[in-house]
Structures are given as C-alpha cells and as structure tokens.
Amino acid sequence: MSVDIERANAEAVERMMEARPVLVGMGTAREVIPGMRDNLLLHAGPPITWERASGPLRGAIIGALIFEGLAKDEKQAIAMMEAGEIDLEPCHHHNAVGPMAGVISPSMAVYIVENKTHGNKTYSNLNEGYGKVLRYGAYSEEVIQRLRWMNDVMAPVLADAIEAMEGLDIKALIAEAMHMGDEGHNRNKAGSFIYTTRLAPYIAKVAPNEEVAHDIIKFLGDNALSVLNPVMAACKAMADAAHGVEGSTLVTVMARNGTDFGLRVSGLGDQWFTAPAEIPKGLYFSGFKAEDANRDIGDSTITETAGIGGFAMAAAPAIVTFVSGTPQDAINATLEMYEITVAEHKYFTIPYLDFRGTPTGIDIRKVVEKGITPRINTGIAHKDPGVGQIGAGLVRPPMKIFEDALVAFAERYGF
C-alpha cells in the first residue's frame, strides 16, 4: 500500500489551522457532553485507574464526588472508588479537556465550543482561579463552596451573556492575545482581560442584579487564567479537526494524568501511546521545592498540540523567568519547535519573529529523527492532594511514546 504522508500531514495541519472555534454557550456536563453519565467522572490525560492515580487526581476525584453529593466525605469517596462504583474515563474520550486533574463531573457547568469550519464541538470546565482549587486536588469546604457558586450563580449568567453576544470567536481572541504577550498556556493574562471586557457588558445586561454582575466580572477579571479553559476547548476543537486523517503522522492529542503522559496520532485512530510522565523543571513558589512536585498533569498540553503554549514562547517574553531564562531563550524555544512541526500557523503569529506563524502540527517522524521532544509550559502541582499549585516551569514528554507511535504507524501502514 502506498500512503503519501506529506500530503496527509498537509491536509491535517490545514484542517487544524482552518478550524474556527467559537464559544457558543454553556451547558451541564451530563446534558451536553456525549457519553456522560451519572456514575462517570472525566479526568485529564490517558486512561487511568484509581489505584494508579496520583495525589492531585485522587483529591480532585474526592472533591468531585462530594460536590455531586455522591459522597459525604473523603472516607466515603475513597470507599466508593475502591469498590469500583464510579467509572473513570479521559476527557479526551468525550471531546473534552480539563486543566491539571481535569475532573469533570456530571453536574458541572461546562463551556461549549463549536468549530464553525468543520462543525465539531468540544467542552471544558470553568476555571476556579488560583490557590486551593479542585484541579490541583483540593477538596476543602471553601473549594466546594466556590464550585457551587460558579455552577449555580456564575454559569447561568455566562450562558445568557454568551447567548446575548452571539458567541465569542476564541481563535481571534488567541491571535490577538499573542500580540499582547500571551502564549496561551502558562500566560493567559491578556486573553483573560479580553475575555472579561468582551463579556462584561453582556453580564451587566443579563445578570439578575448588580451584586451578581459585580461578583462575576470581578471573579473573571481577577483571574489571569479565566480564559484558559475556553482556549483549551478551542485548541481541542482545532486538534480534533486534524484527527483521523489517513496516513498522517501529526500529533492530535498530548495529555497527562499525573502518572502517565499520553499521545494520539491523527492517522492512528484512538490508540494511546503512554509512558510515565516527567516531573517539570521550573521555579517553585516560596516554601516548595522539586521533591514536593507531582508528575506532569493536565490536558492543557492541547495548547502545544495546536501550535501555541510552549511553541509560542517567543510571544511571551514576560514569563521567561519561569523557565530559567532570557528573552533570547524564549525566541530559541520557539525556533526549536519549528524543527518538529510541519507548518507555520496562518493565524497565530509572533510579533518579535516578524509575525512569523507559530510552529504548528507536531510530526512524530521529526520528533524521533531529531531527538527533539515538544516543549511544554506547565504549572506544577503538589504531589499531595489539596495543596495546589507550587510552581511553574517546563516539561517535555518522554521520547518513548513518539518512538512507539512511529513503530505502530510503520506497522499500520506497512512501512
């Protein structure tokens, strides 16, 4: 059989770049996410069992069961998981993505993003802000209280606001934010400002009273990660558009569950390639050190998969200190990623590189040949549940998953 890999990759990356993700609304997970059910929790990364789950993921699962009212406390939640009463499945099996632990439970409000070019839909949960949060495995009373406020008070208003503004083009928002110092993964400050300012007039219009409007706008405006989840869903929509192209060696999913790093390839269907995730290198908040860090976790690597995040580091010189360096290192980081990608993004451009497009479409062949793994900007979670974010830095996926995928591709297509 003969398959033209170059052509397949060109088609896949074209689909990725031409996808146009628009935030079209909000919904409840069990009602809108395909395959969602009452005894199911979604999580970040490739498939995992409770037994192998890391601290932050376990904490988030416990918190989600308490939030759902399925367990009254930690002890009962653990018992339920050990008894196998609750199923765990990756967000990625349900067109969804979630940062860090990425746990989405049936009653949670989720963003709905639609790719207007190809019609596919994707989902993500709401961002809780910094500090003690469920996505880092915290499940104390204040965490659950905040989730309830987000679900019961904020989500309905956001739903009405998004409807009133007839959707928000996230692709255009990302492109604009990248000219304001964001790379879309670790830095979403500009994007979150844009997001808040675009929503605020409609929130003011649809909120039941001034108090609620104030609280929501303040919550969004104070959180420099407000837009991260819609951005991730948008990246998922772009990556999904590129998935399933026969003969393509393009990466369409990179995700971690805190234990394993998982990879999917456009031309290799739903097969996961996994290996133990690394511990990120980076800077720690005061009082924490590398020994406290959990293995790499979260679906947010969907940003790098779609050509932003660590790949667009040259756009975000303000955060180079996190990853050890000078603005020149940020430039070099992006230049290095051109080595393993098949295209320069048509719409996401970097001012400092004379508006060159970001490196887009990771080719597993190039990764293996050059020995260069994708560069990922990431937050660092504490290994114990409930502590939260303890730093930020840089991580790379294990080379083994790219090699395994390459071998599988060669077998599948008879090379």
Place this chain on the structure above:
Amino acid sequence: MTVILSEVRTGAYHDSVVLMQLQRALLELPGVLDAGAVMGTEANKDLLSQVGLLTPEAQQAQADDLVIVVKAKDEAAARQALAQVDTLLAQRRSRVAQTFRPKSVESAVNTVPHARWVLISVPGRYAAGVAREALRLERHVFLYSDNVPLEEEIALKREAARKGLLVMGPDCGTALINGVGLGFANRVRRGPIGLVAASGTGLQAVTARIHQLGSGITHGIGTGGRDLSEAVGALTTLQALEVLARDPETQVIVLISKPPSPTVAERVLAAARATGKPVVVNFIGYTPPGAADGNLTFATTLGEAAALAVRLAQETDGTLEDEEGWPSFAEGQKYLRGLYSGGTLAYEALLLLRDMLPTVHANLHLEGVAPLENPMASVGHTVIDLGEDVFTVGRLHPMLDNDLRIRRLQQEADDPEVAVILMDVVLGYGAHPDPASELAPAIAQARERAAAAGRHLEVIVAVVGTDEDPQDLESQVAALRDAGAWVTTDHAQAVYRAGRLVRALDPAVGMRPVPLDAFHRPLAAINVGLEAFAESLTAQGAEVVHVDWRPPAGGNARLMALLERMKGR
C-alpha cells in the same frame, strides 16, 4: 472599467501593522488602483467607506473578520491581486538576528533560503542520510565524510545528476567555488582556469601552483576519489566538465585523477573533448596517447598540469559563449540534425560528434557513425551532407541553391523530437550571392513554427568566409542572427555547442545540466559536522549557517531505517 472586489476572512486576526504592509504590497501589484486591508471594526469600515472601498460584503464584516478590498483597472487585475494575499502575508519571513542554531538541514534552509551548498562532515554512517536530505531540498553537496558505502555514493550521484545537482565526494577534501574554499583549500586568486579533481591534494597542489604562476581559478570541483571507478562511472566528473564548459569565465579546464578504468577514461575524455575548451588532463600514472589530442593536452605531473593550464589560458582569445545563450527545451525534444552544404565540414562535425553522443547517423561513411538508410528521413542524431549525389541530381549544389536545404529545414523543424539544427553557410566567389537573404527568413519561420507548437528550436550556424567576400561576412552573420540563429565563424565551436546541448537532453547520458547561478552568486552555505569548516567559510567572508547536528533517532538503527522508508513516499 474600474472594479472593486473584496474578500472577508472570518476569524483571521492580523496586527494592524501587518495589514498596512499587506495593503502597501497590494498597491504595488499591476493594475491595482487602491487597496484596503483591515479588521472589520466599525471604525475601520468607516475609513473604507470614506475612500469608497466599502463593498456590501465588507459592510457585513464583524470586528474579528479580516477585510481585504482591492480596486483595480479591471476584474482580472483585482482577482489576481486578491489571489496574492496569502503569498504576501507569508513573505514576511523572520529577519530578526537569531543566535539559534538550526538542528537540521531543513530548518537551516528555512533560515538561509539562498544557501545553495551543504557541507557534510558527519560520521560516515550518517553522511548519506544528510546528503539525501540536502538533495531533497535541491542543494548541492560537498561530502567530506568518508566510509560512505559505494552503493550509497552511486545512488546519491544518480539522484543528483537527475536533479541537476552536484555531489562532490564522498571523501572530498577540497573544492573552490566562486573564490571560496570548502574543506581544505588554499587561498588562491580568481582567474580563468577551472578544475575537476578526484584528488583533494591534487586540486590543492595544482591551484596553488597556478596561483604561484600568476594566474587564477574560477572554480575547483572535487568529485571524491571513487568517482572515476567503473562502478560510479565518473558521474560527478562528467557533470563538472559540463558545468565548466558552460561557465563563461572558465577558459581552460584542468582534469585531475588517479588512473581511471579504461572505459571510464574513454567516457571522461569524450566529455572533455565535448567541452570545446582547452582541457589539461592529468590522470596520474596514465600513459597518454600523445602530448595532445584535439583540445586535450596531457600532463604527467601536477606542476606540469598547472603550467600548461596557465600557458593555454594566456593563448585563448577569451571569446566565450555566455550563460544566457543556454536555451531550455520542451519535453521530448532531444535530437540534433546537421544540414550541411559542405562535405568536409559535415565530415568534421561527425568526427567531433561521434565522441560526444552515443549514436550519430549520417549519409557519409565514417567509423563509429551509423549509416542512414534513407537520406530523406533523419533518424535520432543525424548529419546530412546535402552535396551528396543523391540530392544534386537535376539541381544545383546546395552552396548555390538554398531551396533543398530550406525544405529540409522545415521538415526537421516540424519534428517534435528535434532540439538543435546545425548548418553551415559557405561564402565566396561561386557561391550563392546572398544566402542569408533566403536562409534567414526560413530560419525565422522554422523557429516560429516550433514556438507555436510550444518548442524551442535552436539553430546553430557556422559561416565560412571573409570580410572581403562579395557577400560581406558581417552582414550575412547579422542577418542570420536577426533571424534568431546562433552564429559563429568557428565551425568546431558551432559543433561543440550543438553537441553539448543535445548531450544534456539525452536520457542515456541521464544528466540534467547543473544551473550556473549557484556558481556565480556569492557563496552561502550550510555546514553539518566539523565546526572548523564553518569557521573557515566565515573567515573567507562567506555566509554560513552551522547546523547543530545530532545522529537521527539518537543513532537507533531500527528507527533510522523506519524513518528512511517513511520519507519520500
């Protein structure tokens, strides 16, 4: 009638500075009178409206939409301009000074697109892979690495010959391109002598000696020590001779090698004759047939080769064809047809051509020339003496009567396989009083008919005569040139040119001519391997990008093999 066309791209955000530059670039396109490229905000739409560029489509645009409007003198110009938008946006390559070192030839090419030469000095087992990558990216290769398997060398050189690229090496220590030394090379002055060398130190010794003797070098092309072996068949040497034959600055060629196999030597010497330039041959230890053989001169030592080349360069008149005179033909055009009025000139043409071309047919008897069964119908490469009896029965000799030649010229011109027509025009007492008055219009018509069928017909004419002849040499030459013919008064030069042109088209020879531009532009190169080579290029003022190379797949042989199979399929 002016036309305004617009295009709205939904969700395509671009910075306003980029859009202003796009707008300016659109304005520079032919037929474009005005242009606008803006994001579709209300303020921007107002601006478009004020200058009369707000189309109904643009009016509908949202703030996130890219709006491009072109006002042009007609619809075609407007459409063409809009079709350029993606190209214009993509042209904005990074011009930022970068300390980043590319990790592969591919990204080095992206960084310095004008670098045409790739120097490779990585360990032998990886070298062929890097060279293949360079050829895939249409770059010439200087392959210093040794221990490259013979079959890899053959495959690389065949691929290169097919693409009109050079593979100098493997195990090539020296080359001089446009005044810049690659690998180990001496600092030598520029001059009229070009070299082809299968020996690095041989090339160094001869170029250094030429410099000492006061002359200089155009280019020194290395081939690698195995090039003249039976197995490789002198692929690079033949290409290099062909390039130097066309290079207008090279007046004398020196060919250096250890003794080649006899069959390869024959082929290489034929190619050397075909250059039409003086060639000094030094097959170290080879017993030459004589001191000289046509345009070939044999030397027995490197020093003698240098001295002979310098002397020959002083003797040449320096009249050389230029690169612009090298035409490009249509697919399927491959044959030469010689239409002679003079028997001895036809004979001389055959003597020269039989060494340059695989088979030549003729209605003359000569060893190594295939007889033409029907003189009225040409076969492959054919040279016809139209003064033979069969043609002159009942009519005047073709030196007096052009009619027969003109009819034959049209017949050949209509043959889609014909690329080159070679003719003689003999002036003087007794000959036709003004041959150009009849031949020139016929040549022009033949070329026009071929052009109408999408072909380039090259007509090469050798004129024999003097300025005191009644026909006036100068005006005859001028009239033929005006008709589009390539004209010379040196018959051998005409034959060499014709022979070289069809040689390059011959699939049996299998070579696509190497374009000369890479030899004439300031040298820019990509270096993979020994950093010292990059440093020495920089010291010589050449532009070089050093690749931060690592073995592919970390040197894992199984994965390397897989990757190789997954390329180019």
